[in-house]
Amino acid sequence: MLLDHHTRQFVLHLLDEVPDLTLATIRPDGYPQATTVSYAHDGLTLYVGVGLGSQKACNIQGNNRVSLAITKPYADWQHIQGLSMAATARIIDDLDETQHASECMLRRFPHIRDMMQGINALPWAGAVFLRITPSVISVLDYEQGFGHTTLYDVA
Numbered sequence: 001m002l003l004d005h006h007t008r009q010f011v012l013h014l015l016d017e018v019p020d021l022t023l024a025t026i027r028p029d030g031y032p033q034a035t036t037v038s039y040a041h042d043g044l045t046l047y048v049g050v051g052l053g054s055q056k057a058c059n060i061q062g063n064n065r066v067s068l069a070i071t072k073p074y075a076d077w078q079h080i081q082g083l084s085m086a087a088t089a090r091i092i093d094d095l096d097e098t099q100h101a102s103e104c105m106l107r108r109f110p111h112i113r114d115m116m117q118g119i120n121a122l123p124w125a126g127a128v129f130l131r132i133t134p135s136v137i138s139v140l141d142y143e144q145g146f147g148h149t150t151l152y153d154v155a
Helices: 005-017 055-062 095-108
Strands: 020-026 032-038 040-042 045-051 065-071 081-091 127-141 149-153
Touching: 005 040, 005 081, 005 127, 020 055, 032 045, 032 055, 040 095, 045 055, 045 095, 055 081, 055 127, 065 127, 095 127
Parallel strands: none
Antiparallel strands: 020 032, 020 065, 040 045, 045 127, 065 081, 081 127, 127 149
């Protein structure tokens, strides 16, 4: 099923509300590696800052297929809402896109400015940005019933 306007708004609302996601990359030995990271987004495009030589960055250079999960805090299982995505990730190597990713991150996490005092050069020393582009989104909304999920193709 294609992602419709109403569901897209639901997805964007969750992306706005939840600051962290769990990103699963594929290690060279074939096993998945899941890591929690903070992210920013521009529409459905997600941006994540990672260490230049991190395992995540190395994994993505070897295999750009990733999965991720985002879950909004909930009081009980009847109120679980979240997303699971199949996506592709790439290390951003374009200066304009690096600038855009950093602006998205700084808007969402203004405290980063304090951490980066005196560092104006992009990319930030020792870091790279990932651009994550979803191809399939599974929307979890247990408010519609326990276990309720719907799978959407992103056009």
